Amino acid sequence: MTGRDGGAAIGPVGEHSPVVILVRPQLAENIGAAARAMANGGLFHLRLVAPRDGWPQDKAWRTASGADAILNAATLHPTVAHAVADLQRVFATCPRPRHVIVNTATARGAAAMLREIAARGLAAGILFGPERAGLTADDLAHADTLVQIPLNPAFNSMNLAQAVMVMAYEWWTAADATPPLRLVTNETRIATKDQLENFLRHLVAELDACGFLRNQAKRPSMVRNIRHLFERGEVTEQELRTLHGIITELSRGRRVHGRIEPGMVGRQEPEGAG
Numbered sequence: 001m002t003g004r005d006g007g008a009a010i011g012p013v014g015e016h017s018p019v020v021i022l023v024r025p026q027l028a029e030n031i032g033a034a035a036r037a038m039a040n041g042g043l044f045h046l047r048l049v050a051p052r053d054g055w056p057q058d059k060a061w062r063t064a065s066g067a068d069a070i071l072n073a074a075t076l077h078p079t080v081a082h083a084v085a086d087l088q089r090v091f092a093t094c095p096r097p098r099h100v101i102v103n104t105a106t107a108r109g110a111a112a113m114l115r116e117i118a119a120r121g122l123a124a125g126i127l128f129g130p131e132r133a134g135l136t137a138d139d140l141a142h143a144d145t146l147v148q149i150p151l152n153p154a155f156n157s158m159n160l161a162q163a164v165m166v167m168a169y170e171w172w173t174a175a176d177a178t179p180p181l182r183l184v185t186n187e188t189r190i191a192t193k194d195q196l197e198n199f200l201r202h203l204v205a206e207l208d209a210c211g212f213l214r215n216q217a218k219r220p221s222m223v224r225n226i227r228h229l230f231e232r233g234e235v236t237e238q239e240l241r242t243l244h245g246i247i248t249e250l251s252r253g254r255r256v257h258g259r260i261e262p263g264m265v266g267r268q269e270p271e272g273a274g
Helices: 028-041 058-062 068-073 107-119 160-173 193-210 219-231 237-256
Strands: 019-023 045-049 075-077 089-093 103-106 124-128 145-148
Touching (some): 045 068, 103 107, 107 124, 107 145, 124 160
Parallel strands (some): 103 145
16 A cells, blocks of 8 residues: 555645755655655645656555555656756755855755745755765755754764655744744643732641741741742642642641641630541
8 A cells, every 4th residue: 555545635735845856866655755745834735856767666655655646746857957947045964074165054044035935036046965974975966054953973874764754844944933842731720819819828827836936036038938949930720720639638636646636735625526
């Protein structure tokens, strides 16, 4: 089963999203994996330059994990020049540019540039070289900007799909407004200040009752420190309910086990009281 008759709904295809151009790819599986990476990052236009084993190849669809629409629409080109003929800007991945004077960007910087280019309505593409040797000097001559992916210099080795995934990820995140860190609350919500204040009253009352705040000179600063602990983060309603329950059970347990509380010294429970 190749999956070529179906595939996943991969989202709206942006008119000006960059074209991914695989130059002389060697394995159909890598073409499919590259399409899968593209779909994850919102890149939908694929061009193939002289794939070693021809095109189409069923193995590509089997490794695309549902990104069939990208493979179905992929176009075949005899040369790099032919593949980039209608583009206005061309980027090329290159680990170590040598003997050339050309603009060079990181993957993140290139993605930001590509977003700006797309906003201007210009057509752009990214060249990726064959698995074994990468792009040749003649291939790179068609690019106006080279892209380097900063990795461990002692082991800088990525396969074709991984390189495409890095660029797809950077393209996606360049326009993603999601904050770097956010609290996912699922079914609950962040507690209001009133709900938090109610909990703190409950907590302080029980701390007074058990004698934890018996040092009257230090009590104000101790209460402030406790308050700061809970005010510092975004406590959820569910967390407050859990904490209320904990305090209530601790208080009940203290009374059951007969701990003497402030005001109880010298008093005795009536016989038979429970």
